[in-house]
Amino acid sequence: MINGLLNGVRRLGHRVVDMLWRMGVSTRFFLLLLLHSGQCFRRFHLIIREVFSTGVLSLIIILVSGLFVGMVLGLQGYETLQTYGSEEALGVLVSLSLVRELGPVVAALLFASRAGSAITAEIGLMKATEQLAAMEMMAVNPIARVVAPRFWGGVISMPLLAALFSAMGILGGWLVGVVLIGVDEGSFWSQMQAAVDFREDILNGMIKSFVFGVAVTTIALFEGYDAPPTAEGVSRATTRTVVTSSLAILGLDFILTAFMFRGV
Amino acid sequence: MQRATLDLWVGFFVAVGLAAMLFLALKVGNMGAFDSAKAYEVKASFENIGGLKARAPVKSAGVVVGRVADISFDTGTYEASVTLKLDSRYPFPKDSSASIMTSGLLGEQYVALEAGGDDKMLANGDRLKLTQGAVVLENLIGQFLYNKAEGEGKAENSAQ
Amino acid sequence: MSDNLIEIRDLSFAYSDRMVLKGINLSARRGQVIAIMGNSGCGKTTLLRLIGGAMRPTQGLLRVDGVDMGEVDQRGLYRLRRRMGMLFQFGALFTDMSVLDNVAFQLREHTDLPEEMIRDLALMKLNAVGLRGAQDLMPSELSGGMARRVALARSIALDPALILYDEPFAGLDPISLGVTGNLIRRLTDTLGMTSVVVTHDVHESLKMVDYIYFVSEGVIVAQGTPDEIKASELPYVHQFVHGEEDGPVPFHYPAPSYAADLELSA
Numbered sequence: 001m002i003n004g005l006l007n008g009v010r011r012l013g014h015r016v017v018d019m020l021w022r023m024g025v026s027t028r029f030f031l032l033l034l035l036h037s038g039q040c041f042r043r044f045h046l047i048i049r050e051v052f053s054t055g056v057l058s059l060i061i062i063l064v065s066g067l068f069v070g071m072v073l074g075l076q077g078y079e080t081l082q083t084y085g086s087e088e089a090l091g092v093l094v095s096l097s098l099v100r101e102l103g104p105v106v107a108a109l110l111f112a113s114r115a116g117s118a119i120t121a122e123i124g125l126m127k128a129t130e131q132l133a134a135m136e137m138m139a140v141n142p143i144a145r146v147v148a149p150r151f152w153g154g155v156i157s158m159p160l161l162a163a164l165f166s167a168m169g170i171l172g173g174w175l176v177g178v179v180l181i182g183v184d185e186g187s188f189w190s191q192m193q194a195a196v197d198f199r200e201d202i203l204n205g206m207i208k209s210f211v212f213g214v215a216v217t218t219i220a221l222f223e224g225y226d227a228p229p230t231a232e233g234v235s236r237a238t239t240r241t242v243v244t245s246s247l248a249i250l251g252l253d254f255i256l257t258a259f260m261f262r263g264v
Numbered sequence: 265m266q267r268a269t270l271d272l273w274v275g276f277f278v279a280v281g282l283a284a285m286l287f288l289a290l291k292v293g294n295m296g297a298f299d300s301a302k303a304y305e306v307k308a309s310f311e312n313i314g315g316l317k318a319r320a321p322v323k324s325a326g327v328v329v330g331r332v333a334d335i336s337f338d339t340g341t342y343e344a345s346v347t348l349k350l351d352s353r354y355p356f357p358k359d360s361s362a363s364i365m366t367s368g369l370l371g372e373q374y375v376a377l378e379a380g381g382d383d384k385m386l387a388n389g390d391r392l393k394l395t396q397g398a399v400v401l402e403n404l405i406g407q408f409l410y411n412k413a414e415g416e417g418k419a420e421n422s423a424q
Numbered sequence: 425m426s427d428n429l430i431e432i433r434d435l436s437f438a439y440s441d442r443m444v445l446k447g448i449n450l451s452a453r454r455g456q457v458i459a460i461m462g463n464s465g466c467g468k469t470t471l472l473r474l475i476g477g478a479m480r481p482t483q484g485l486l487r488v489d490g491v492d493m494g495e496v497d498q499r500g501l502y503r504l505r506r507r508m509g510m511l512f513q514f515g516a517l518f519t520d521m522s523v524l525d526n527v528a529f530q531l532r533e534h535t536d537l538p539e540e541m542i543r544d545l546a547l548m549k550l551n552a553v554g555l556r557g558a559q560d561l562m563p564s565e566l567s568g569g570m571a572r573r574v575a576l577a578r579s580i581a582l583d584p585a586l587i588l589y590d591e592p593f594a595g596l597d598p599i600s601l602g603v604t605g606n607l608i609r610r611l612t613d614t615l616g617m618t619s620v621v622v623t624h625d626v627h628e629s630l631k632m633v634d635y636i637y638f639v640s641e642g643v644i645v646a647q648g649t650p651d652e653i654k655a656s657e658l659p660y661v662h663q664f665v666h667g668e669e670d671g672p673v674p675f676h677y678p679a680p681s682y683a684a685d686l687e688l689s690a
Contacts, residue, residue: 049270055277099288125519157277159281166288194321
């Protein structure tokens with residue numbers, strides 16, 4: 001009984017130490033990555049390639065999800081607003097919730113599961129098949145050649161994807177609210193424009209998605225780089241990427257929201 | 265060959281993404297609503313601004329003619345000092361009055377501008393003389409209850 | 425400059441507290457093909473990684489082309505590695521690049537040559553391994569033997585002075601095996617390189633190498649030319665060369681006595 005308890009405490013301690021250790025290593029990895037970023041800006045086609053594989057390949061899922069999320073918001077928002085007789089505020093509701101929260105957060109969650117897991121799997125496999133070691137033996141630093149371009153590709157893609165998600169969502173809300181239900185088009189847009197502030201809402205949303213982009217790509221790259229070089233290790237690392245980055249997105253979202261929208 | 269199509273896709277992606285940002289900035293947000301460079305500032309003091317916030321719209325006859333630029337507290341008069349930024353396309357007479365209104369029962373608060381009859385127009389830095397603060401629901405209810413109680417008291421008195 | 429490209433004196437290496445290599449002495453002359461042999465897990469791959477600079481020796485001297493690998497910094501190591509090639513066990517080709525791009529990788533990374541010339545050089549290397557026709561294939565479309573040859577072409581792209589081979593024969597059919605063995609010998613001779621082959625394939629190695637080291641449990645137990653090795657009467661070498669089941673390397677994992685395990689104790 002006491003032994004079992006002791007074991008439990010010991011395991012917990014191990015996990016905490018392990019977590020702290022990973023945090024330290026990942027921070028060093030992140031700094032190393034920034035340090036070696038210079039080279040990949042001189043060879044921009046490397047980044048272009050990664051913008052393709054993280055951004056362009058995530059385009060469909062982002063656009064379709066954005067549209068549906070916006071349509072659901074339109075439908076639900078209308079139901080609720082109607083009871084207060086203010087369905088003209090539908091545009092405000094849809095646009096504010098998308099631009100401030102749902103756009104950056106949901107786009108980042110989708111990005112983590114679509115592009116983040118792909119990055120982890122790719123880097124993990126490159127490690128497992130000794131491609132990274134081979135690169136190192138060819139006097140090419142894998143962090144500069146493989147990791148840094150993927151990082152910047154992801155960081156460039158993320159705000160663009162979030163903006164597309166929000167725009168599609170607002171169109172979805174407009175489609176349901178104005179075209180299908182028949183909310184007045186003029187007040188839909190004008191109330192939206194009156195309530196949504198460029199700096200306060202849109203710019204802050206963009207900053208959020210930029211931060212999420214940095215977080216998700218760093219986590220994905222680190223998990224791949226740190227994965228045990230076996231099939232099992234890579235598959236576990238992929239799962240961990242999705243779990244960790246989702247938690248990181250939601251946690252960071254809370255912190256950023258507290259900073260940005262407090263008391264205004 | 266393959267690199268060219270890839271570049272095309274990335275170019276397309278970046279263009280669409282930037283277009284989405286532009287859409288958000290101009291159509292969704294109020295960036296394009298009016299150019300702040302072509303605006304003039306007018307000050308107004310209110311007894312109570314209720315829930316008015318910076319960047320709330322200033323409307324006249326229901327049309328947005330400007331925005332609330334700044335809200336501060338005047339320690340001299342103990343009143344709220346509100347700076348309004350008005351579009352220079354819409355000049356208003358000097359004796360126009362401002363009041364704080366609510367759109368709908370629970371909607372956002374805005375400043376309503378009522379044009380006066382003066383020949384002179386408002387200039388940058390002018391102060392509006394006639395203002396009407398926000399209607400505070402609690403005060404209204406309190407006043408109503410008070411009046412009612414008073415009325416009942418009088419009725420009782422007269423009955424005796 | 426000394427005639428030995430690789431010079432190892434009393435080298436020891438430990439992973440944290442586990443000794444992997446103990447007191448290794450080894451040298452490779454320029455132009456030689458040497459083989460490091462031993463059964464799985466004896467430390468020969470570790471030795472290769474030490475030579476490649478992926479790890480640092482715990483003790484002793486390791487000198488490659490005059491550079492002390494225990495002292496060298498990152499910059500010096502990368503400079504050295506440009507004159508060093510390594511063939512990994514399964515080729516380790518970059519899966520997202522075509523065969524030609526794989527071979528041209530180092531040329532693109534380390535030289536400012538015009539694209540035309542890079543292409544020509546890469547094709548020359550591919551031709552040397554007989555795979556010029558496969559230039560546009562992706563690594564996933566290659567057989568194991570072909571991938572190994574492309575990797576070989578890639579590792580000689582910058583005309584290195586030294587090539588390290590990690591199990592170049594593992595998982596190859598007899599034909600590819602012979603082809604790879606001959607290529608290693610021929611490239612070493614024509615390009616004037618030095619080759620270090622880590623392998624457990626005795627028969628292929630005996631045909632092509634100049635000198636063999638046998639490693640067992642972290643120490644060199646035997647060394648010599650192929651003829652000396654074939655004639656060797658050392659029990660370990662005998663067992664290894666003839667592939668006998670039991671000998672100095674036991675068939676059984678250490679265990680309590682069989683009878684005791686079956687609880688037959690009387």
